[in-house]
Amino acid sequence: MTKKLRIGVLVSGRGSNLQAVIDNIGNGSLAAEIAVVISDQPDAFALERSRQHNIPAVHISAKGYRGRREEYDALLVQELRKHSVDLVILAGFMRIISKVLVQAYPHRMMNIHPALLPSFPGLHVQKAAIEHGVKFSGCTVHFVDEGMDTGPVIIQAVVPVLDSDTEDVLASRILKQEHKLFSRAIQLFAEGRLKVVGRRVLVDGGRTETDEFLINP
Ligand code: GRF
Numbered sequence: 001m002t003k004k005l006r007i008g009v010l011v012s013g014r015g016s017n018l019q020a021v022i023d024n025i026g027n028g029s030l031a032a033e034i035a036v037v038i039s040d041q042p043d044a045f046a047l048e049r050s051r052q053h054n055i056p057a058v059h060i061s062a063k064g065y066r067g068r069r070e071e072y073d074a075l076l077v078q079e080l081r082k083h084s085v086d087l088v089i090l091a092g093f094m095r096i097i098s099k100v101l102v103q104a105y106p107h108r109m110m111n112i113h114p115a116l117l118p119s120f121p122g123l124h125v126q127k128a129a130i131e132h133g134v135k136f137s138g139c140t141v142h143f144v145d146e147g148m149d150t151g152p153v154i155i156q157a158v159v160p161v162l163d164s165d166t167e168d169v170l171a172s173r174i175l176k177q178e179h180k181l182f183s184r185a186i187q188l189f190a191e192g193r194l195k196v197v198g199r200r201v202l203v204d205g206g207r208t209e210t211d212e213f214l215i216n217p
Pocket residue numbers: 013014015016017018091092093112113114175178
């Protein structure tokens with residue numbers, strides 16, 4: 001049997017994406033294991049979810065690290081290494097990360113973002129999409145580089161933006177797709193099927209028009 005991919009998950013909040021990964025590992029659609037969940041917030045519900053599933057859950061406080069982002073990130077790297085993590089996923093981790101973390105996991109760290117990058121990077125992006133008047137939005141899983149939401153796109157899912165949408169309604173339509181998309185990207189990584197060529201991430205074997213993750217109306 002080949003060794004299972006060991007994932008380290010960085011979180012700050014409710015952890016619904018973490019839960020989806022836990023569930024997809026549980027139902028056999030994702031061949032990986034979560035080695036550790038790390039939060040910068042002591043009361044993140046994501047930590048509670050981890051404990052319920054006997055996953056090591058660690059709080060690393062960022063107090064006292066204002067303006068010392070690299071030193072804080074070195075603590076994260078130390079903890080991730082302690083758990084022999086192969087792939088880091090940012091699942092609602094609300095900190096800007098430094099090159100210390102990025103360079104420790106080059107093309108081995110993924111983020112999920114609730115918009116179709118490069119449109120709408122940053123925060124409050126569902127509201128921004130509605131106010132801008134776009135007719136479609138969605139979510140993106142990308143490799144993390146040193147910019148904010150700028151790394152190579154791995155996969156995206158599309159949802160419509162309806163005239164009646166509020167920020168919450170659109171956010172929950174997108175979130176439903178996030179819960180499938182993140183695991184899909186991790187599975188492709190686990191199978192060694194992702195190849196980064198410049199800014200492009202190619203899926204070995206090629207993507208086809210019938211791939212179920214292309215469009216999700
Ligand atoms: C998600 O919308 C994700 O795209 C963004 O932060 C949110 C995290 O939600 N990066 P959750 O903690 O996974 O429920």
